């Protein structure tokens with residue numbers, strides 16, 4: 001009962017545990033705990049529904065508590081976490097953090113408190129975080145920063161982010177204690193007060209990101225003084241969420257122009273063509289090198305040529321990504337933009353629904369070396385126009401990227417680039433190429449070709465032999481038959497390769513990526529066919545974990561051989577056999593039984609055979625078969641004996657005792673029995689002349705197996721029933737008897753009969769035909785030996801004169817029972 005209830009208890013606990021996966025309630029403190037830590041002690045407790053900081057192992061190195069409902073960090077929640085390097089509380093509902101909550105986090109390098117409900121920043125939180133390098137305080141409802149020196153003790157701080165929709169004021173002391181930063185991010189879209197110099201004096205400053213939506217719209221003086229404090233020529237500036245319409249809106253850029261900021265990025269920009277002209281005017285003559293616009297909405301007619309007198313000769317890189325043109329049909333041509341387009345060496349127009357760049361406009365891009373038109377709406381036809389039908393405009397072009405366009409004909413693109421005499425990189429990935437022609441013209445300079453994510457099913461000699469890097473990932477390839485002697489890097493992931501392509505095609509190959517195919521295995525000789533391969537990534541395949549493969553891969557993981565598996569051993573997982581499915585090949589241990597099956601089977605068969613033979617010999621030596629046979633016979637006989645017993649219990653059973661004696665003898669002693677015993681006992685000669693017995697001798701009835709056994713019945717049954725129906729059993733002992741199994745049965749049954757013992761007296765009579773000592777009888781006939789020592793036996797005298805006496809004794813013994821009855 002006690003066991004049962006404790007089992008119930010256990011099941012109940014199990015049930016509770018399954019209810020809150022990864023979250024157990026700690027009895028002592030009521031705090032939940034989280035066990036989602038990996039081998040590198042990185043604990044991912046995000047999205048666990050925690051309302052308090054859960055208990056996590058003290059040894060944790062990183063702890064991710066993002067997207068829970070934690071409202072408070074108490075002074076004890078994080079004690080003991082001296083090793084913790086990174087802590088994220090992003091996306092909780094933190095309102096309260098105890099002043100000493102982070103005091104034990106001496107090793108903390110990254111702290112993320114963004115997207116919470118902290119209404120004020122307490123300098124005491126960070127006072128002990130001397131190792132902190134990265135701090136994110138974005139999007140909390142504190143409205144002022146700098147009233148207290150929050151970051152004073154953070155001497156190692158390199159990345160700092162603060163601000164949010166509620167931030168209204170930045171006071172002078174905001175960055176006190178911060179001397180240099182790699183990255184500064186300030187979200188100040190609703191900023192209304194800024195004390196000049198608050199963000200100044202941080203140098204070196206790697207990169208600054210400012211969201212200044214409100215100030216740019218309403219308080220440009222404030223925006224100007226913010227920009228003035230963080231503008232340095234070498235500091236890339238990212239400006240977010242700007243709405244730039246009208247001449248006035250670009251006024252703050254006079255500050256960046258004055259400080260000759262050279263790298264400007266706009267993110268989430270709304271701008272009109274008129275404002276662009278103003279902006280171009282403002283930065284006229286400033287050596288702006290890089291101009292990047294990510295996510296921009298454009299209005300107007302594109303009349304930028306009004307700034308055609310401005311000077312932008314420094315512009316080297318021009319990138320627009322995610323452009324939405326509101327009045328796309330009103331847009332005038334770019335032809336007047338030569339003043340802008342002639343300078344840059346890198347131009348990217350990415351994901352902007354561009355469907356063509358007319359040849360005359362392309363021709364304006366005189367310095368162009370890098371041209372990225374990925375993720376647009378180009379077709380073979382418009383690409384032909386963009387590249388001026390392949391007549392070699394864009395003569396300096398080294399890199400062309402038309403990835404992610406609706407291109408279909410590989411021979412077209414090959415023809416279009418043939419005359420680009422300097423082209424080294426061509427990215428035609430994520431296109432609709434499904435057919436590779438037998439031969440294609442290419443510029444002899446082409447080294448890198450990316451046709452990943454197309455629909456190719458075969459490769460042909462169309463591939464240029466000059467290639468050093470070839471990416472054919474994510475196609476439908478099954479094999480590779482083209483020799484590319486210069487190739488250093490080959491990417492074939494996401495295809496349908498069943499085996500590694502033959503290494504002799506790639507005499508120079510150093511890196512091969514062939515993940516996520518249908519490779520079953522590979523071996524040393526496969527790898528050795530690659531003369532110079534040093535770097536292989538072949539994970540996520542359907543590996544058949546045979547012994548050879550497992551052994552080979554484990555040795556490769558250990559670093560034997562020249563090839564390194566650089567995609568981590570955890571990506572090599574067995575697919576079959578079934579019982580190994582999902583296990584890492586590196587962790588699999590195959591037993592000798594599996595690995596050397598033939599050897600194992602033959603050895604074990606041999607051993608089994610040997611043991612079997614040995615056992616047989618042993619059993620034979622110990623006469624075990626005889627014992628078994630006996631036992632079985634005995635059991636069977638016992639069974640039938642019981643049946644007969646029931647019969648005998650019948651009142652009329654006396655009639656069953658039909659013999660005076662059952663004679664048990666060896667066949668070889670039959671002559672004696674027939675010539676002497678039977679005549680003497682069954683037909684006694686009229687009482688020997690010298691008989692002292694007055695009455696005639698009563699003939700005795702003997703049971704002889706030869707004569708009296710029922711034919712057709714089982715011999716043992718016969719013997720049993722003969723014995724049961726006889727008063728006595730006479731054993732004729734001789735060498736022959738001892739050697740005859742037949743007799744052994746009889747002896748044994750008689751013996752069992754004896755011990756079952758309902759025949760009173762001494763039912764066994766032993767006659768020794770020849771002198772036979774107890775020691776002549778084999779040891780296993782222990783019954784007979786016992787019988788010989790317990791029962792007096794009659795010896796058949798060799799001398800005639802003593803035989804009379806022998807018969808008399810025998811008759812007396814046989815009759816004895818009668819008298820006893």
Ligand SMILES: *[C@@H]1O[C@H](CO)[C@@H](O)[C@H](O)[C@H]1NC(C)=O
Nearest residue numbers: 046047048049050067068069
């Ligand atoms: C946080 O609590 C709110 C309701 O209070 C609930 O809707 C939300 O799903 C919870 N978040 C998590 C991550 O459990």
Ligand SMILES: *[C@@H]1O[C@H](CO)[C@@H](O)[C@H](O)[C@H]1NC(C)=O
Nearest residue numbers: 164165166167189190213214
């Ligand atoms: C901050 O500015 C946004 C517009 O950028 C406005 O919708 C929001 O209400 C402002 N938030 C506060 C707290 O003033």
Ligand SMILES: *[C@@H]1O[C@H](CO)[C@@H](O)[C@H](O)[C@H]1NC(C)=O
Nearest residue numbers: 245246247248274277278281
């Ligand atoms: C903007 O400035 C340009 C040149 O200074 C002027 O022609 C234009 O009218 C101005 N636009 C507005 C809306 O003030």
Ligand SMILES: *[C@@H]1O[C@H](CO)[C@@H](O)[C@H](O)[C@H]1NC(C)=O
Nearest residue numbers: 241267268269270295296297
């Ligand atoms: C793109 O910018 C617009 C505002 O100009 C903003 O609403 C949108 O969320 C931005 N999209 C992304 C992906 O940043």
Ligand SMILES: *[C@@H]1O[C@H](CO)[C@@H](O)[C@H](O)[C@H]1NC(C)=O
Nearest residue numbers: 305306307308309310336339
């Ligand atoms: C700028 O364009 C105007 C016409 O819009 C033209 O008259 C003028 O010559 C051009 N100036 C330069 C420097 O190209």
Ligand SMILES: *[C@@H]1O[C@H](CO)[C@@H](O)[C@H](O)[C@H]1NC(C)=O
Nearest residue numbers: 359360363388389391392393
């Ligand atoms: C290519 O053709 C375009 C027009 O089709 C022409 O303007 C340009 O000069 C030509 N370039 C070369 C190098 O032939």
Ligand SMILES: *[C@@H]1O[C@H](CO)[C@@H](O)[C@H](O)[C@H]1NC(C)=O
Nearest residue numbers: 350372374399401403425427
């Ligand atoms: C081409 O553009 C795609 C998508 O923007 C990018 O992944 C790839 O790296 C680019 N290729 C080159 C050679 O720059």
Ligand SMILES: *[C@@H]1O[C@H](CO)[C@@H](O)[C@H](O)[C@H]1NC(C)=O
Nearest residue numbers: 403429430450452453471491
């Ligand atoms: C090939 O292009 C794909 C998709 O644009 C990109 O992910 C991959 O990195 C490129 N391959 C190489 C070797 O640059």
